[in-house]
Amino acid sequence: MTDLPPVTCYHASNGARLYRLPAVVFPPGFVGYSYVVLEAGVPTLIDTGSGFGRSTDDLLAGLAALRDDFGERLRVTDIERILITHGHVDHFGGLAHLLEATGGARVGVHPLDKRVLTNYEERVVVATRNLTIYLRRAGVREERLAGLLEMYGFSKKHVRSIQVDLLLEEGTALDGMQFYHVPGHCSGQVAILIGDILLSADHILPRTSPHLAAESITHYTGVGHYRESLHKIARLPGIRLTLGGHEEPIDDVYARIATLQERLTLKQERILDILRSAPQPLSISDISKALYIDKHGFDVLLALQEAGAHVEYLYDRGYLAIANLSEFEQDDHAALLYTVL
Ligand SMILES: [Zn+2]
Ligand SMILES: [Zn+2]
Incomplete structure (x- = not known):
């Protein structure tokens, strides 16, 4: 059994508190992170794990730890908003379970990944x-x-379609969260800037060069878009800490971007x-x-x-x-x- 990293709290310069919740998203030991954001509008969950194996149980245990270990007065049903960073199954596969647990939070995603959530069956056939x-x-x-x-097709069979309420378009600002469209790894990939903390999802990771596929399979992916999206983040000043969808935090995102381009x-x-x-x-x-x-x-x-x-x-x-x-x-x-x- 994989030992999970602990739930960790980060404080953003705009007063928001971010909690990083680990889950084994693919057995035996591929770990992904979801985030809870507090003091940035309503309690918000960012990403939901894969819904596969122990992923949802890990996530719910992480949410319970906010109350038990950090003294937050937060129940799962207090989460009113679930934002999906991109339409890959290790980030949204658990959405149906989390919607049930929260009692019907509003769901947000970039327009280019909306169809992945609302018409998953169609997306799988076309892709x-x-x-x-x-x-x-x-x-x-x-x-x-x-x-x-x-x-x-193997990892995609348990997912069912979900309604989307919010569109996270480029330039959207929502309760202290700023959304940037960073396609390449995925068509509707977004990065979220909260004060001086960037949630980079799978766009920028500290050890792995994010997986890229050809645009001839899915529009708005590919190396060209990815390189432009790296430039976009490199131009944002003042990012103190970057937290990804996998692996450890990144202290110097600008240096990491230069390495990825190289x-x-x-x-x-x-x-x-x-x-x-x-x-x-x-x-x-x-x-x-x-x-x-x-x-x-x-x-x-x-x-x-x-x-x-x-x-x-x-x-x-x-x-x-x-x-x-x-x-x-x-x-x-x-x-x-x-x-x-
Ligand atoms: Zn991904
Ligand atoms: Zn991922």
């Missing part, structure tokens, strides 16, 4: 079809395709090197294998998405050409082969 087309074009063999698609550039240079030194044009699957050696299971799918996100970025900006254009013209299922221009 799975787009992913199928993507994987074929990436050069994944038919016999491997079904297995990868099954893994993709890593993206290095990865793109590496892809160009792989293509230059290959004896023949390569598919995204070939590039993925060269970039991410020894990946298994779900990690193969993540690697294929990540490699493709970078190939798309380079292709869109004129660094790459398609080597088998006539084959692609005649066959919908042909894998695209790339060369360096």
Whole structure:
């Protein structure tokens, strides 16, 4: 059994109190954080875990600790607002459980992830079809395709659709919380500035470079949007502390952003090197294998998405050409082969 980090309290410069609540969002030990914000309008919960395994129980235990360990006079039913930072299952999968526990809080999310919450079944079907087309074009063999698609759907089956009451658009200010649209990792990803504390969700993490997939699978994701969204946060002055959806707090977000940008550039240079030194044009699957050696299971799918996100970025900006254009013209299922221009 995974030992969870403790519930932690942070004080923002505008008087708000933020509590970080840990939960194992995917077994056996992938930890995600939700946050309770007090003294910024009505009691607000930000993100709800995955709803999977022990996630909701962990979260409810964290909420109980606010009263028992920190002396807050807060019951679960006092939470009037639940804000979702982005439409990934480890952040909103527990929403139905939390709505039940709170007795019907209002739900907020960015417009671009609203459909994920309100019409989840449709979203899964569309995203799975787009992913199928993507994987074929990436050069994944038919016999491997079904297995990868099954893994993709596995973590998503328990989620049901929910009504949305509030839209967290770029520039929205709500009771001392300022919302920034930072697409890339997810279309409707928002970061929330509360005084001098930034809740970065999965946009900026201290150790991991957030997962990126190609925009051809889901609009408003991809490397280009991600890099612009990093710039957006880098331009905000006075962020003292950054708290993410996973991993530990970040003291210097500006330095972390510079490192993340550098890593993206290095990865793109590496892809160009792989293509230059290959004896023949390569598919995204070939590039993925060269970039991410020894990946298994779900990690193969993540690697294929990540490699493709970078190939798309380079292709869109004129660094790459398609080597088998006539084959692609005649066959919908042909894998695209790339060369360096
Ligand atoms: Zn995410
Ligand atoms: Zn996450």
